[in-house]
Every structure is written in structure tokens, then in C-alpha cells.
Amino acid sequence: MPGKPTNSILLFAFLRRQRHYDRKLYVVVIVCMAVQLLLTLIKAEATPFLLYGMFSEKQVVTDTITSVSIRINNKPLAFYNMALREQQLLETTAGNYVQMKDNNNTDLLRTKIESRYPLIYNAGIYPWLSHRIYNTGEDQLLFKSWLKQKCLNVANAKQALVHIVRTSYLLARPSLEPTVIRHEIVEVL
Known part of the structure; x- marks a missing residue:
């Protein structure tokens, strides 16, 4: 023009x-x-x-990684040929449960909000809101019974031994294979 x-x-x-x-x-x-x-x-x-x-935080470079998995009657979830989304749901919620347990039974979201967002934490509505958005100790008990029932359905059994397992791996440079350095049962249901 x-x-x-x-x-x-x-x-x-x-x-x-x-x-x-x-x-x-x-x-x-x-x-x-x-x-x-x-x-x-x-x-x-x-x-x-x-x-x-x-959406993200600074990633700390480390030579170890940790995963949380569920075992039903000493078999991994994958053994039961369940839908991937259901397996991911169970393992993700189990991971959240383990994080909360490691955080002195306090929801990790609560810890983050109270440490990083004083505007939200100091707001007058926060006490009312906090009871509705955070998991509590009572929620943990409900989660354990929910997870047990879900795993019984997956295994198609009336009785089963359910373990939440945390495994730590060492990533050594010369090898592409991670080495298991710690394998612990976090919870037995």
C-alpha cells in the first residue's frame, strides 16, 4: 500500500x-x-x-530415578492385561499417595501453595477453600480401601495381597540399563 x-x-x-x-x-x-x-x-x-x-519447576539433575508401582499377588499390574489408562490411573494415584505419606501426611499441593503463593495463603477465603481442595488423613484411608477394591476388580478376585512398591534406580553413564539400588514396599493392603 x-x-x-x-x-x-x-x-x-x-x-x-x-x-x-x-x-x-x-x-x-x-x-x-x-x-x-x-x-x-x-x-x-x-x-x-x-x-x-x-507448569514446570527446575529439574534437578540426578543419577537416580524413583518409580512407584502396584503389585497384586506379587504380580505387576501389566500382568492383568488391563487398559493402559486404568493402569496409569492406579499408579499415578498411588504415587500421589506415597508423596503425601512422605510429606508427613500433608498434601503436597498444600505445601507448595503455602510456601510459594502468599497471596492465596493469606486470602480470607483460603481456610474455607483449603478443606475442599486438599487431601487429608481421612482421604488417605478412603484411598486405601478404594485402591484395594479396584485392584481386586482388576485381578478378578475376592481376596488379594496388594503392595505399593517404590523402586529406586541408579543411572550409570557407561550402561544404558538402570541398576536397582532400592526396592521397598511402602504399603500393604
């Missing part, structure tokens, strides 16, 4: 055009951009204004 600079930034061109055609939408876009900028500057992590820290 003659008379118009060709190197104008697309965002500014969009905003100029939006202001001309629809002032209400222009104001909404400007307000959203301002809120995003403000939340980014104060490092608040709230949707829909997303920050990197909402």
Missing part, C-alpha cells in the same frame, strides 16, 4: 484497526494485555494469564 510503512508491527496495526472498527473489543483487548503485563511483572500465576512456572 502506498503511503503506509511496510515495517509496522502487526500488533500495533491490529490495535489501530480494531480501535477504528470496534471500540468495545479494542478496550477488552487492551485491558487483557494490561492485566497480563501486570500479572507477569508481579509474577502472579493465575489463569488465563499463564506463566512458565505454572
Whole structure:
């Protein structure tokens, strides 16, 4: 187009055009951009204004990894030919249970929120809200009975011995195979 600079930034061109055609939408876009900028500057992590820290934390480089698995009658879940999503559900929830148990029976989410987000922790609604979003000791008991029943269904048995097992592996550089360095039964159901 003659008379118009060709190197104008697309965002500014969009905003100029939006202001001309629809002032209400222009104001909404400007307000959203301002809120995003403000939340980014104060490092608040709230949707829909997303920050990197909402989804990840710094990964510590280590030569060991730990996994949590479930064994029914001393056989891994994979032995029972169950759907992958159900196996992942059981092992993920068992992993969350183990983390909570390792954290002095306090939900890991509670620990993170109370240490990283003082704005949420100091809010007046927090005591009311905390009872609804965190797992408690009573929830742990309910989880154990739920997991036992789920595993009995998977094994198609009336009685079964269910173990939640934590295994630690050492990743040595020359070898591609991890070496088991610790194998412990965390819970017997």
C-alpha cells in the first residue's frame, strides 16, 4: 500500500484497526494485555494469564530415578492385561499417595501453595477453600480401601495381597540399563 510503512508491527496495526472498527473489543483487548503485563511483572500465576512456572519447576539433575508401582499377588499390574489408562490411573494415584505419606501426611499441593503463593495463603477465603481442595488423613484411608477394591476388580478376585512398591534406580553413564539400588514396599493392603 502506498503511503503506509511496510515495517509496522502487526500488533500495533491490529490495535489501530480494531480501535477504528470496534471500540468495545479494542478496550477488552487492551485491558487483557494490561492485566497480563501486570500479572507477569508481579509474577502472579493465575489463569488465563499463564506463566512458565505454572507448569514446570527446575529439574534437578540426578543419577537416580524413583518409580512407584502396584503389585497384586506379587504380580505387576501389566500382568492383568488391563487398559493402559486404568493402569496409569492406579499408579499415578498411588504415587500421589506415597508423596503425601512422605510429606508427613500433608498434601503436597498444600505445601507448595503455602510456601510459594502468599497471596492465596493469606486470602480470607483460603481456610474455607483449603478443606475442599486438599487431601487429608481421612482421604488417605478412603484411598486405601478404594485402591484395594479396584485392584481386586482388576485381578478378578475376592481376596488379594496388594503392595505399593517404590523402586529406586541408579543411572550409570557407561550402561544404558538402570541398576536397582532400592526396592521397598511402602504399603500393604
